[in-house]
Amino acid sequence: MATREIAGKTVEVNDEGFMANPTEWNQEIAVAIAAEEGISELTPAHWQVIDFCRKSAASNGSAPTLRAITNGAGVSTKDLFALFPKGPAKKVARISGLGKPEGCV
Amino acid sequence: MFIPFGIYSKNDVIKPKRDFVPAGVELVMSPIELIDADHNRVKLSNGQTLVYDFLVVATGAQIHPEQTPGLQEHEWRKTIHEFYTIEGALALAKHLRNWQGGRMVVNVVENPIKCPVAPLEFIMLADSYFHGQGIRDKVEIIYATPLPGAFTKPIASRHLGDILDKKNIKVVPEFMVMEVEPDAKKIVSYDEQEVNYDLLVSVPLNMGSEAVGRSGLGDDLNFIPVDKHTLVSPRYPNMFVLGDAAAIPTSKAGSVAHFAVESFSENFLRYIDGLELLPSFDGHANCFIESGFGKGLLIDFNYDTEPLPGHYPLPGVGPFSLLQETEMNHWGKLMFRWMYWNLLIKGQELPLPARMTMAGKWKN
């Protein structure tokens, strides 16, 4: 597995830049990845979503679906797209240090 | 899957349930009203209440087109179709028989869906069907998916990544449909992308049974959380969930349900003898995917191992090839109908292990 330095910490990443090990994640890393994704500032609304995803993944073993996020974090799908434009499921997963949303093949 | 293209008829896929229930089992045919798990009883719509020591829930998943604005309105079953119900598949078959061509858009509303490869299989069979009808040059095929691509696993992508390109099928990734505009004939995503269609084939939102929702047992989509290796409910130690009804991180597929039942049956016999459940279910799935023109693909995977190339079921021999388009894989899928009605559904043993094996596979 490849590694790279994000926000001063060396972490394992896959070939698309998703963190391989959620326990290596911290808030500075989230800020740095968000900047790479074109989100210059993480507002409380962003953190509400990120925190929910971290908690959900810790108990279910995988990044939550969009529906689970909107129900669980209390944001509408429309707002979620405004917070994390163009593919929120993938962006939130990456910023939260979780695996990419995947199909079976 | 075969019905929209006139390959199978209704009689090929529907038989009375009673014919398959063994002697000694009492079959009660009635919708479930409520599962009262705190009191170990199931209320049926016919007024009966069944009291249980152990409960196995296997209520599957159903489609919910009403959850997407515009989908199930005046163009439903006219220019907007689905193939996840028998009525839908038959209506689509009729539509396709007379279709003169245009732009066909296949859209998955949201995951998880039953048989996650079904939309891929559908577009590849459609490509082949339109060739056969002599109208392929008049048809544009577009696949709009919420996922980052048609293939998302690294090894499968490497082996199959260009298969849709070669068939001239266009993929619109990360498309989360917000609404359908049936009069303007377009689907609109939450981030305001639009895709126009002449024929929309939707895979509507899949949800677990409403009875599960009513009983307070499900998650956001009415799927029931269970331990992924033993299939027992963490809330009720006498409740198990098998098949699509369970919220576990593997595909909702018949093959998964089959392997889960096999591992569960052995485990359950231990459990009622007072022994601990073994963490024996590995999420094993094995899916034939028709790719058109008399060929097919086969994938085999579980919770931990993504689909890999190789041979199945006999290492080095096959006869089936994993992650490769072959005629033999197509024959495997056709043979399956006979196996299903004559062996599988009667509970006879197949010479295939329930757990996935690495034998005969390679990792690149």
Ligand SMILES: Cc1cc2nc3c(=O)[nH]c(=O)nc-3n(C[C@H](O)[C@H](O)[C@H](O)COP(=O)(O)OP(=O)(O)OC[C@H]3O[C@@H](n4cnc5c(N)ncnc54)[C@H](O)[C@@H]3O)c2cc1C
């Ligand atoms: C188009 C299509 C193609 C597919 N292709 C494949 C394939 O190639 N390979 C593969 O492995 N899988 C495939 N699948 C998936 C497969 O069909 C399902 O995964 C499988 O049927 C799941 O079995 P199950 O017993 O869990 O649920 P189901 O077969 O859905 O059975 C659930 C049953 O519960 C009943 N039920 C639900 N609620 C209630 C209630 N309240 N009261 C009473 N009864 C209720 C339903 O009526 C139904 O009979 C495909 C699915 C579709 C739609």
